[in-house]
Amino acid sequence: KQEVTQIPAALSVPEGENLVLNCSFTDSAIYNLQWFRQDPGKGLTSLLLIQSSQREQTSGRLNASLDKSSGRSTLYIAASQPGDSATYLCAVSPLYNFNKFYFGSGTKLNVKP
Amino acid sequence: EAEVAQSPRYKITEKSQAVAFWCDPISGHATLYWYRQILGQGPELLVQFQDESVVDDSQLPKDRFSAERLKGVDSTLKIQPAELGDSAMYLCASSKGQEVYEQYFGPGTRLTVT
Numbered sequence: 159k160q161e162v163t164q165i166p167a168a169l170s171v172p173e174g175e176n177l178v179l180n181c182s183f184t185d186s187a188i189y190n191l192q193w194f195r196q197d198p199g200k201g202l203t204s205l206l207l208i209q210s211s212q213r214e215q216t217s218g219r220l221n222a223s224l225d226k227s228s229g230r231s232t233l234y235i236a237a238s239q240p241g242d243s244a245t246y247l248c249a250v251s252p253l254y255n256f257n258k259f260y261f262g263s264g265t266k267l268n269v270k271p
Numbered sequence: 272e273a274e275v276a277q278s279p280r281y282k283i284t285e286k287s288q289a290v291a292f293w294c295d296p297i298s299g300h301a302t303l304y305w306y307r308q309i310l311g312q313g314p315e316l317l318v319q320f321q322d323e324s325v326v327d328d329s330q331l332p333k334d335r336f337s338a339e340r341l342k343g344v345d346s347t348l349k350i351q352p353a354e355l356g357d358s359a360m361y362l363c364a365s366s367k368g369q370e371v372y373e374q375y376f377g378p379g380t381r382l383t384v385t
């Protein structure tokens with residue numbers, strides 16, 4: 159069974175700082191990896207999806223990279239803002255079942271003004 | 272922009288009572304998921320539908336939980352009887368179920384069992 163780990167569990171940074179969130183997975187045979195944002199008490203919002211054939215995806219100030227061989231993905235946030243404060247989760251789908259997703263526990267980010 | 276709809280948004284119920292949640296996926300999405308999320312953890316899959324068929328319910332506590340998607344569109348998740356440990360966020364998500372397999376989530380239902 160795929161295990162997904164996100165470190166750190168919580169992170170507090172001053173506004174304007176560039177930061178990196180980490181996601182690791184135990185089985186490198188993945189179909190895709192998806193990063194989500196979750197605000198308190200709300201559902202998940204999709205940020206970026208990386209297919210197994212891709213190395214990275216970018217959207218605005220966000221950049222996600224994927225290294226399947228080492229079982230890692232990183233989410234880079236440039237010039238962080240207080241509005242970026244949320245929990246960030248990653249999820250992977252395995253090659254043997256494209257439609258099933260395994261989630262990490264998330265990194266809770268606090269960006270201080 | 273199309274969204275996944277869920278209702279109710281909040282539900283408070285007493286233990287041993289029955290409770291039901293409803294989800295309407297994005298139009299045309301064949302795959303529908305129900306997840307349970309305990310505070311501070313990632314979502315855990317309860318049941319996955321492909322059209323009207325269950326393809327994975329291995330983590331669904333079948334003695335008290337049931338789920339249906341009769342016409343392959345909207346879905347209902349039921350708990351009977353509710354227990355204190357069922358207090359959590361219940362999330363519904365949908366996916367086209369082909370090509371990219373990207374998931375889209377609804378706003379969730381926050382359940383509190385007293």
